[in-house]
Amino acid sequence: MKIQDVLNSVIHGDCLTIMKQLPDESVDLVVTSPPYNLLTSTGGGLKRPVKKWWNPPLHNGYDGYSDNLPYPKYVEWQKECVKEMFRLIKPDGAIFYNNKNRIQGGLLEDRGIIVKDFPLRQVITWKKAGGITYNDTYYVTTTEQIYMIVKPKFKLIKKANMLTDVWELTQERNNPHPAQFPVELSDRIIQSTNAQIILDPFGGSGTTAISAIKAGRKYVLIEQSKKYCEMATARINGKDWRNEDPPYACDLF
Numbered sequence: 001m002k003i004q005d006v007l008n009s010v011i012h013g014d015c016l017t018i019m020k021q022l023p024d025e026s027v028d029l030v031v032t033s034p035p036y037n038l039l040t041s042t043g044g045g046l047k048r049p050v051k052k053w054w055n056p057p058l059h060n061g062y063d064g065y066s067d068n069l070p071y072p073k074y075v076e077w078q079k080e081c082v083k084e085m086f087r088l089i090k091p092d093g094a095i096f097y098n099n100k101n102r103i104q105g106g107l108l109e110d111r112g113i114i115v116k117d118f119p120l121r122q123v124i125t126w127k128k129a130g131g132i133t134y135n136d137t138y139y140v141t142t143t144e145q146i147y148m149i150v151k152p153k154f155k156l157i158k159k160a161n162m163l164t165d166v167w168e169l170t171q172e173r174n175n176p177h178p179a180q181f182p183v184e185l186s187d188r189i190i191q192s193t194n195a196q197i198i199l200d201p202f203g204g205s206g207t208t209a210i211s212a213i214k215a216g217r218k219y220v221l222i223e224q225s226k227k228y229c230e231m232a233t234a235r236i237n238g239k240d241w242r243n244e245d246p247p248y249a250c251d252l253f
Contacts, residue, residue: 003027003197003220010209010221010236012229013038013054015201018222019084022196024199025093027220029195030085033098033181034202037074071109078114081154081201086118088199096189098126098181102146115147122165129170146189153225160192186211 003026008070011018069077078099085095099111112123132140169184190198190211196218200208203221205228212219213236223229234240
């Protein structure tokens, strides 16, 4: 599969299967956030629903993906995904990999273990502006990690390095995807680089593509859920995916 054949496409399929069909060093930048394996929760947060904040899509998994792997399997899967992303980026490319450390059963599930065998340049902390919890056993969690994995020639554009490694950005409020990240986050990453081709192998609702378009760049999204492919394509086309229009087409490989 040639990268030119899939530019500005939303591809419906398994990310590993699709990435393995793409040629080496064919993209400039990867911006992505995989599922967090939330349904392995031991703290009761997703198993004791509270009406005010209960999110059925999270409880039921991501439209066909359960988000409930044994932790070693989750780590193995994500390592394989990052390995493919790294193969695909050019010698001056980078991966911005957003995940979230979790504590389960009294033990730290440090997502750094996923990226430890790759050339990590920096860990950025995404601090969400605000938050709420109905669980009285711990404080509100407002931070996630963005691992910046790079090849040797990667550089930020001029003045982007003036940003700190803590980004306080508000969550999306009107995006119906159960685990979205804000456009402002992907805007900041993409606009800090000269990357022309941006890949998101966990395309979700299409946020990375929206930011790529705003910056005048090209994108490739991969998403295993047909529902979210249609949602992303609708957003890219400036449509409301929740209306009664027929589903928007996505590419199937």
